[in-house]
Amino acid sequence: MTTTKEIIDRCEKLYEDMDFTAARAWKEAAPGRHVIGYMPIYVPREIIHAAGMLPLGILGGGDQLEVIHGDAYYQSYICRIPRSTIELAVSGKLDFTDGMLFPSICDVIRNLSGMWQLMMSDKYARYFDVPQNYQDDVGGVYYTQELHELKEDLEKISGRKITNEDLRKSIAVYNENRRLIKDLYELRRKAPWKVPTTEVYLLLRAGMVLPVEEHSQMLKDYIEAASTEDRPLRDNCRIVIQGMFCEQPPLNLIKSIELAGCYIVGDDFMMVTRWLTEDVPLDGDPLENLSQAFLHHSENVSAKYVDREEDKGIYLVDLVKKNGGEGVIFTSPSFCDPALLDRPLLQDVLKAHGVPYIAFKYAENSGQMQPIREQAGTFADSIKLWSEQ
Amino acid sequence: MTAPTPTAAKPTVQKDRSMAMQKAMVDGNYARLARAEAERRKVAYTFVPGNINELLMCFDLVVNYPEINAIQNGMRKKSGRYIMEAEKAGHSEDVCTYVKADIGMMLKGNIGPNDERLPNPDVLMLSYTGCFTFMKWFELLRHHYKCETTMLHVPYEGGSGFSKNSRDYVVKQLKETVIPTLERVSGVKFDIDRLREYLKESQKAEENWVWVLESAKHKPSPIDSYFGAIYYISPIFTAFRGTPTATEYYAELRKEVEQRIANGQGPITPEGEMKNEKYRLVVEGPPNYTSFRDFWKMFYDEGAVIVASSYAKVGGTYDFGFRHDPDHPLESVAEYCLNCYTNHNLPERVRMLETYVNEYQADGLLINSIKSCNSFAAGQLMMMKEVQKRTGKPGAFIETDLVDPRYFSPANVKNRLESYFQMIDQKRRATAA
Numbered sequence: 001m002t003t004t005k006e007i008i009d010r011c012e013k014l015y016e017d018m019d020f021t022a023a024r025a026w027k028e029a030a031p032g033r034h035v036i037g038y039m040p041i042y043v044p045r046e047i048i049h050a051a052g053m054l055p056l057g058i059l060g061g062g063d064q065l066e067v068i069h070g071d072a073y074y075q076s077y078i079c080r081i082p083r084s085t086i087e088l089a090v091s092g093k094l095d096f097t098d099g100m101l102f103p104s105i106c107d108v109i110r111n112l113s114g115m116w117q118l119m120m121s122d123k124y125a126r127y128f129d130v131p132q133n134y135q136d137d138v139g140g141v142y143y144t145q146e147l148h149e150l151k152e153d154l155e156k157i158s159g160r161k162i163t164n165e166d167l168r169k170s171i172a173v174y175n176e177n178r179r180l181i182k183d184l185y186e187l188r189r190k191a192p193w194k195v196p197t198t199e200v201y202l203l204l205r206a207g208m209v210l211p212v213e214e215h216s217q218m219l220k221d222y223i224e225a226a227s228t229e230d231r232p233l234r235d236n237c238r239i240v241i242q243g244m245f246c247e248q249p250p251l252n253l254i255k256s257i258e259l260a261g262c263y264i265v266g267d268d269f270m271m272v273t274r275w276l277t278e279d280v281p282l283d284g285d286p287l288e289n290l291s292q293a294f295l296h297h298s299e300n301v302s303a304k305y306v307d308r309e310e311d312k313g314i315y316l317v318d319l320v321k322k323n324g325g326e327g328v329i330f331t332s333p334s335f336c337d338p339a340l341l342d343r344p345l346l347q348d349v350l351k352a353h354g355v356p357y358i359a360f361k362y363a364e365n366s367g368q369m370q371p372i373r374e375q376a377g378t379f380a381d382s383i384k385l386w387s388e389q
Numbered sequence: 390m391t392a393p394t395p396t397a398a399k400p401t402v403q404k405d406r407s408m409a410m411q412k413a414m415v416d417g418n419y420a421r422l423a424r425a426e427a428e429r430r431k432v433a434y435t436f437v438p439g440n441i442n443e444l445l446m447c448f449d450l451v452v453n454y455p456e457i458n459a460i461q462n463g464m465r466k467k468s469g470r471y472i473m474e475a476e477k478a479g480h481s482e483d484v485c486t487y488v489k490a491d492i493g494m495m496l497k498g499n500i501g502p503n504d505e506r507l508p509n510p511d512v513l514m515l516s517y518t519g520c521f522t523f524m525k526w527f528e529l530l531r532h533h534y535k536c537e538t539t540m541l542h543v544p545y546e547g548g549s550g551f552s553k554n555s556r557d558y559v560v561k562q563l564k565e566t567v568i569p570t571l572e573r574v575s576g577v578k579f580d581i582d583r584l585r586e587y588l589k590e591s592q593k594a595e596e597n598w599v600w601v602l603e604s605a606k607h608k609p610s611p612i613d614s615y616f617g618a619i620y621y622i623s624p625i626f627t628a629f630r631g632t633p634t635a636t637e638y639y640a641e642l643r644k645e646v647e648q649r650i651a652n653g654q655g656p657i658t659p660e661g662e663m664k665n666e667k668y669r670l671v672v673e674g675p676p677n678y679t680s681f682r683d684f685w686k687m688f689y690d691e692g693a694v695i696v697a698s699s700y701a702k703v704g705g706t707y708d709f710g711f712r713h714d715p716d717h718p719l720e721s722v723a724e725y726c727l728n729c730y731t732n733h734n735l736p737e738r739v740r741m742l743e744t745y746v747n748e749y750q751a752d753g754l755l756i757n758s759i760k761s762c763n764s765f766a767a768g769q770l771m772m773m774k775e776v777q778k779r780t781g782k783p784g785a786f787i788e789t790d791l792v793d794p795r796y797f798s799p800a801n802v803k804n805r806l807e808s809y810f811q812m813i814d815q816k817r818r819a820t821a822a
Contacts, residue, residue, distance in 0.1 A: 075758040075766050076788055077483070082767065104545070107521045111767040113547055114735025118775055127547025127734065131558070132517060132524070132540060138565055142544070142558035149554075305517075305524050305540060309531050332481075337763060340481040341488065341525035345532055347479065361483075 004199065004225045007218060011202035014209055015251070018065050018088070022209050023056050024096050034157055036124075037094060038101040039085070039109055040246040041301060042275040043128055044147060044290050049212060050162045050170040051154040056097065057208025057272065060084040063250040063365040073115070079335040080363045081247040082112050089119065098157055099124030101150075105246060105303045106337050124157055126150065132305040134295045144291040151287065167286035175279045177212050180219040182274070187223060189323050192263035193233045194226050198254050204270040237383040240266030240325040242316060242346070243332035243339040245301045247364050256369040257329065260376035261384075265323040268301055275299050302342035313349030320355050326383045329376060330359035356383060405657055407642040411620050414638065415461075416503065418452075418628045423505040425451045431575045434510040434530065438703050439518025439543050439726035443587035443631035443713070444563070448575035452628045453507060455526070459490040461502035463678030463792030471497065472793050485522045486761045486793040488529065495533060510536050512574040514567070518543040519703070519731030520764040539570040543726040547734050551727040559723035585715040587631035588722075592715070595707045597639035598625055602708050604646045605696040606749055609666035611649035613656040615676065615695035616685040626704030658689045667692030668813055671745045673699045673738075673772065674757040674765050677789040677797045684789075687803050691810055697745035699738065699765075702730035709741065731764045739775045746780045752813045753782040755806075760790040783816055785809035 014022055027033045034053040038045070045055040061067065061084030069090040070083035088094050102113035102125070113127035129146060131139030151162050184203065188195035203222055207215040241257065245268040257264060278297040281289045300306070300315035320328060328350055332339035343359060350357050358379045360372060425432050433450040435441070437457070445452050462468040471493025472486050478496060480489050494500065501507040515527040515538055524540075531538045541562050544555040568579050601621060605614050612618070621642060629635040649655075655663040659682055670688075672695050677684050688695070705711060711728045714721035730738070746754055754776045758766045773784040787805050790796035 073768075073771050075760075075769065075786075077760040078763065078767060102547075107763040108767045110521070110545055110547075111735055111763070114738075115768045115771050117734065117736050118739065118771060127545060129544045129547065132542040133558075133562055133566065135565065138558065138561045139542075141561070142554060145554040149552075302525075303521075305542075306528065307540070309535060309538075312528065312532065335483045337484060337522055338525070340484050341522060341529070343481065344479045345528060348532065361481075 011206040034098040046170040050166040147287045197264035236263045238265045247333035256373040261380035266319045302338040328357040419503040425508045431511040435514040438729040439516045448571045448577045455491045459487040468792035469794045513538040515540040588713040588715040591713040594639045597643045609655040615698035618701040665692045671751045679794040696749040754784045
């Protein structure tokens with residue numbers, strides 16, 4: 001049986017590989033293959049997969065990529081992910097991709113879609129909008145049509161039709177992947193000492209660059225290995241982290257929180273892997289099913305509009321409760337509009353429910369972790385010493 | 390370069406009739422807002438880009454525009470302390486200062502720029518057009534006021550032009566969500582013929598507004614399409630579009646501009662007519678409001694006039710052909726929302742700016758990158774380079790903020806502008822040689 005260490009070592013190599021060697025190798029393995037990049041937070045990867053293409057998650061350059069050209073494209077006050085994503089493009093690291101999808105998340109990613117169109121006019125670049133109206137006959141009709149347009153775009157690139165059967169097969173493959181990620185999170189909930197969040201993070205990152213089938217096998221292997229391996233239980237508190245749904249934290253930031261005495265039992269990493277909360281049905285019209293799943297069975301993050309005041313932030317309270325969380329750490333990228341504008345609202349909701357919280361900011365290339373470790377450590381101590389539970 | 394003028398007694402600000410009309414309109418709306426509770430009028434808050442003012446008027450709502458309050462407070466030097474108030478209450482230093490100026494004002498009792506208390510909203514009309522922050526802004530206000538909120542999601546134009554799917558989606562939201570909510574809140578039944586009448590007025594005002602905008606093609610330009618346009622856009626971008634008063638205002642403005650053209654006059658600045666037009670610029674991005682006059686002075690002192698600006702299009706790109714259409718009322722409202730400047734993708738924005746530089750015979754493109762506003766600012770450096778490449782005219786880039794005085798550095802801005810004017814001179818000499 002493969003050990004967790006072997007699996008995580010592989011994930012770490014994939015994480016550090018800014019040349020996307022695995023995705024390049026996938027493309028080169030057979031003629032006529034295409035790779036479509038996408039940015040956070042959600043795109044329907046099933047449609048890309050059904051077109052016989054590899055969906056490739058592009059999450060910036062992290063703390064490993066030196067941004068030389070990217071800074072010249074942006075003003076002083078802006079988050080870091082667009083700078084390093086531009087760097088990836090300008091330095092040729094994405095030259096093997098056949099297109100990019102820029103989902104609706106904020107104005108920065110939205111405008112990046114236009115920059116891509118200006119920079120690479122010969123390549124496919126689509127701003128992928130999703131409805132903020134969740135009524136079937138309003139937002140639903142709009143979104144289903146958007147899915148049709150995306151499908152047609154991909155058909156033009158691949159030169160072949162995507163059948164309903166192709167879509168159903170892909171939906172089934174992604175249903176399985178989502179189930180496995182749920183299992184992974186459930187294992188972490190039950191025994192967080194066996195499933196460090198640093199490893200969960202790396203496993204999810206691997207899912208951004210590997211074919212979904214290979215990623216699902218990796219998840220199965222990890223769950224099996226982690227369930228049987230013995231790891232020491234520590235006197236840590238259980239916390240939920242929020243705000244990392246777009247620009248990625250340095251791996252050391254997650255490690256620092258864990259080393260400061262926190263078991264992370266809830267997070268918003270790579271929401272694309274679990275945006276749809278239930279299996280998408282395989283019978284009926286597949287695009288309609290994807291649309292319905294988006295409208296009625298999807299996750300919440302700060303980029304999503306909440307229609308009713310009484311529902312605002314409840315997802316976070318539920319996440320804390322479901323996972324036995326004792327507090328929330330808001331870790332948001334500097335200049336992240338969705339996370340930072342939403343933070344006071346979420347904090348108010350937590351306060352009303354008696355959930356303690358702290359907040360700090362990071363950038364994907366933050367290097368100094370000592371203040372974060374001290375803040376998280378103090379928070380963990382305060383929960384352990386003064387929690388009423 | 391002109392030597393800096395010693396700061397003596399403040400010059401008397403010169404205003405023409407249209408400016409007085411515009412001021413009376415703005416003051417009148419604040420007065421209506423102040424009386425709304427006593428008169429039992431229902432109040433809607435909404436945003437400028439993609440606003441559905443004509444539709445709101447169909448429900449007899451008094452409309453408050455939080456961005457305008459932030460601007461007015463910025464010009465009156467009040468916004469800085471409101472922003473600090475919001476930051477003390479937990480709002481990040483990184484986010485939009487319009488939002489924080491508004492929230493700070495709310496936390497301090499919601500005393501409006503006219504020193505009278507603004508009424509609480511009965512409905513937040515969240516027209517989510519061209520700016521992600523709007524969505525969070527009204528979630529924040531809703532959290533405070535616990536009032537009804539209705540969202541109009543206007544899809545971004547990620548490709549070239551809007552799709553039928555997007556337009557249909559907006560129309561459906563109007564029919565199935567927005568109108569029923571406004572009927573419920575106001576107690577007034579929707580009358581589409583009333584909407585048509587307002588749209589007819591809008592159309593008339595829009596015709597004259599476009600004429601005024603295009604008057605800047607003259608040499609010298611009779612208007613300043615950025616600083617001066619801040620006053621001109623106010624009626625058509627806010628609570629007056631669709632009213633006979635707005636129609637009258639634009640007719641009057643047109644007459645004044647016609648007269649200035651006939652007299653060969655330049656734009657009116659706070660210090661009188663600008664006599665020597667030396668540089669013609671296109672500007673992309675909003676202005677700074679906390680030092681608005683000082684900022685403007687940096688231009689007119691050097692003989693620089695703004696002949697076209699993208700900011701004067703955030704409430705509608707009428708100069709590219711859009712007009713409200715009373716024969717297709719809801720469709721036309723939807724198209725208006727889709728067509729606001731920041732709802733266009735970057736290639737389209739570049740195309741517009743390129744058109745301005747060429748058609749208005751500008752010397753170049755100046756970008757004012759706003760710390761608060763990613764909707765405008767993200768990607769502007771690339772836009773500048775692209776416009777430079779296409780037009781052969783030099784570009785320049787400065788950074789300020791909308792209403793946060795901490796981010797307006799006069800010395801830096803002036804320095805950059807002076808370098809830019811020198812660059813234009815150099816380019817002219819090179820071309821002449």
